[in-house]
Each structure stands twice: as C-alpha cells, then as structure tokens.
Amino acid sequence: MITPAGVAWRASVSAGWYECRVSLTVQSALASLPMPREWTWRVVVRPRRRTLGIEVQEDGGLLFAVPPDADPQAVADAVLARLSRLADEVSSRKRRGGQPIKALVGGAGFAYLGRHHRLKVITAEPGRRVRLHQGWLELPDTGSPHQGARLIAEWYAARGSRWVTARVAPLAERTGVTPREVVVRELGERWGACAPDGSIALHWALMQLPTSLVDLVLVHELTHLKVPAHGAAFRHRMRMVLGDLESLERRFALAEPDLWRGAV
16 A cells, blocks of 8 residues: 555655756756866756756856756757857856856846845836846846846845844844944945944845845844954854854855855
C-alpha cells in the first residue's frame, strides 16, 4: 500500500529527475555556443520561472535560470542573441571588483524586503513612475540604463523610508532610544549611519534584504545612539533586542556581496 507520504516522495523524486534532465539538455545546447573559454556558467531549473533569466554573478560567472518546461534550443538562441551584451556585463563586473551589475531588461530580478520580483520595462508616459504592480517591478523606459538605475534606487529609497519609519518604533523602544528621524538614502560604502542629533540613515540597497537583516542594521545604528563604541556593552545591548544576533550577522555577511547598488 502506498501512503500519502510515499506518493509525495515519489512525486519529489520524479520532479527532481525531470529538472535534472532539463538542466543537462539546456547545458548541452549552451555548450555549443561560441562563449569565451574563460567564462564560467551554470544552469538552474526554477519551478516558478516562466522565462529565461540571466544573472551575472559576483565573480563574473553566469547563471542561467530556466523554467521546468524550457526548450533547450530556444534558450540557446536567446543567449546567443545576447552574447555581445553579456560580454560587456562580464567584463564590467570584473573591472568593478565584483560589485553586482544588472541589465535593466524585462525579466531581470529585483528583490524588495526579501521577496523577488521581475522587472517589466514599460513605455514612458507622463505620470508613470517605478512601482510594484501585480508582482512586477515596473520601470518606465528612459532609454538610458544609468537613468533607469537612478529611478530604481530612488524608488527603493522612497518606499524604504516609509517602511522603516513604521518599523523603527518597537525596535527603538526595546533599544531604549528615540531617534530624531530614520531615512533611507544613498550612503556610498556604508550600510548605516547615525548623526549626533539622533538621526539615522540606512543605505537604500538594504531594502533588498529580508526584514530580519534590515532590522540588524537598524538596531546597530539605534544602539550607537546609546553606546558609541563597538565593545562588549554595545553587543550586549544589541543582544537584548536581537537574541539571534550572531546568526543574523552570519546571514548578513553572506547576503551583503550580492546587494545591488545601482551598477549597470
């Protein structure tokens, strides 16, 4: 007799085998393309994807994300059509020392508070702005990648500022401080900053992270309003608010290198 658990296990094994086969057939099709020998790339099957996704990794490697029903030849044709642009992106990534780079094309992945969305480039018309709509991050087509990146960064900053303003109150209370204001904006190489007047700023790129990791940076800056130096007293106060501090710090260290900061 097959139990429900047995059926689920068989379904899982079957799905895993099928995804593995799709991955291998797509890899075979891509291997026939005239990609430079020094490029590194891999294929992953993502059940929720409906179209091909191409990501340039931190080290300049390529990740091809395909749906379970991907047509290997169609994937190869799509990659072939983009080889010239991909060559520029890989070269640019390596020159920038690993800073994540995004191509602002339809289907590119963007995260907001840990949830992943796909970019939809829409016709630029009066009144249209960057927004999340029906699961897509809509970007009016400016014709300029750098202008588009600036608009997305401004969207992260504006939406993030509204979110963090509502988020900060309970964390500030548990930390024992009252910040003058908390804003999200461009901070260059810093993830957070606090001023002598009690103001706190977070980098807009943090809004890509899950809320628990944004909390980590926020509590860090809130604690600085009470304890200026990084010492035992500082970490003790942070642990009073974040009991899993070390775990959050490890997760942040892993996520940080992949945060997009506007490079295109």
